[in-house]
Amino acid sequence: MRWKLQPKPDADKVQHLQQALGVDTFVATLLVQRGIETFEAAKDFFRPQLSHLHDPYLMKDMEKAVARIEEAIANGEHILVYGDYDVDGTTAVSLMSSYLLSIYPAVATYIPDRYNEGYGVSYQGIDFAYDNEVTLIVALDCGIKAVEKVAYAKEKGIDFVICDHHRPGATVPDAVAVLDPKQEDCNYPYDELCGCGVGFKLIQALAANREQTITDLIPYLDLVATAIAADIVPITGENRVLCYYGLKVINSQPRVGIKALIGELKKKELTVTDVVFIIAPRINAAGRMEHGQHAVNLLTETDEAQATFFAKDIEEYNANRRSLDEQITQEALAQIQDLKEENNSTSVVYDESWHKGVIGIVASRLTETYFRPTLVFTKSGEKLAASARSVPGFDVYNALEACADCIEQFGGHKYAAGLTLLPEQYDVFKAKFEAVVKETIDTKLLTPEITIDEVIPLEAINAKFYRIIKQFAPFGPGNMTPVFMTEQVTDTGWGKKVGETGDHLRFVLDAPLPGERKNLTGIGFGLGDKYELITHKKPFAIAYTIDENEWQGTVSLQLRVKDLR
Structure with missing residues (x-):
């Protein structure tokens, strides 16, 4: 491992803060390293307040989104809340649907099937909406690249409100409203929200219309905190406030579904780490092993006995997921050794029998072992599907973009992405991905690094x-x-x-x-x-x-x- 010592911050700033707060030099140094240089900034950091949250109407298209939902409610339209099958997506759907149902009855939910429909908005989902006389779809944690799908829905008389946090493509879908702080022309002050976080800003705006305050929305923050932790977005700014209060809800009055998942956990207080390793894998297991709708059913359930029943099923999915994950990881590690690719800048492996639901976890395990940008492929219908994971400091999304001519479809983040390609493209893609990474990666990133804040x-x-x-x-x-x-x-x-x-x-x-x-x-x-x-x-x-x-x-x-x- 490489040990990297953080640069020492300005000594005058440290001394000023030390005196202002009455803390020792070591604490003051840590704070200045985090950009906290004044008494007021320290107060906001140590005592996050819900009043620190930004006005949701600062987000581009928020007024349009609220107006269209209010119009649907006024006209008695059917609304479908649609979201991805991972933790961010299922918590976002649970959040939005449970809020809308508290003010209006004609609301249904839809999670695409990971295997039959794949990631994001699907034609099958739009057809389901059409068959059920839905005229408005609120899409969460997906949709920013669904240009053709949104156009298809429009032809069928279905409007879209998109709440996403992924990077937009060259063209943004022709939806009634697109809420995504990563849009270049969106001036929202914080662009690191997760999909559930963007959904929360929408219910915050809807609530303001009904003279509800942020205090009325606190019970929804257990879902937001779970999504923030699971989606590995920065816990800074607005995310930190949402996560701070969300953890309070998880530890005091969680919804019955989360309470059932936690079960008899012998721990006084759950932290972000516990959410990442205890709650999130179980919610994810539903979409990986069976169907993401099982997670939504659990997270929106209000009856304790029913929630306990749902949680037992999800516990079983998680046990199966763990067993598959261990088996496939061993097979993938053996494949890398057999191919004698330990000295490559990337790890790219494929087996058509691998379970699509766990290839993301396996990619993470391989990255931990070999510390390389990693792709794990499996067969998905007529195509190959992969999960990509990266190492700190390297943008795997940009590397995939450079290989776009060998890929059918891709999307994701700097450190995690998904893609599909045709079987005949696999070898070409594998060679090109290795070449792109080898050419662009700083070789020191291929050795694990520990960033040390301070010598004490x-x-x-x-x-x-x-x-x-x-x-x-x-x-x-x-x-x-x-x-x-x-x-x-x-x-x-x-x-x-x-x-x-x-x-x-x-x-x-x-x-x-x-x-x-x-x-x-x-x-x-x-x-x-x-x-x-x-x-x-x-x-x-x-x-x-x-x-x-x-x-x-x-x-x-x-x-x-x-x-x-």
């Missing part, structure tokens, strides 16, 4: 310091958990390999604090092979985050070690 002595770590660091949460892209480095530490002699096969490393560092503790424990998952570095009182350096360890009712600070050398 172990003596700086105490209960007060940790309490302040905890208030930096919610953590995520744009506001990651602070990573510290301490040099010249030595193990007291208690260091050992732990875990069934000795994969992990645990050691005890001498770091006394008056009246607080005699030493600090470090735990390094997957670092068992570095045991020799800590033996015989040899000094070493550690890169780590700080967390709490609870053992037999006693809570103590510990270091979660990311690497040592």
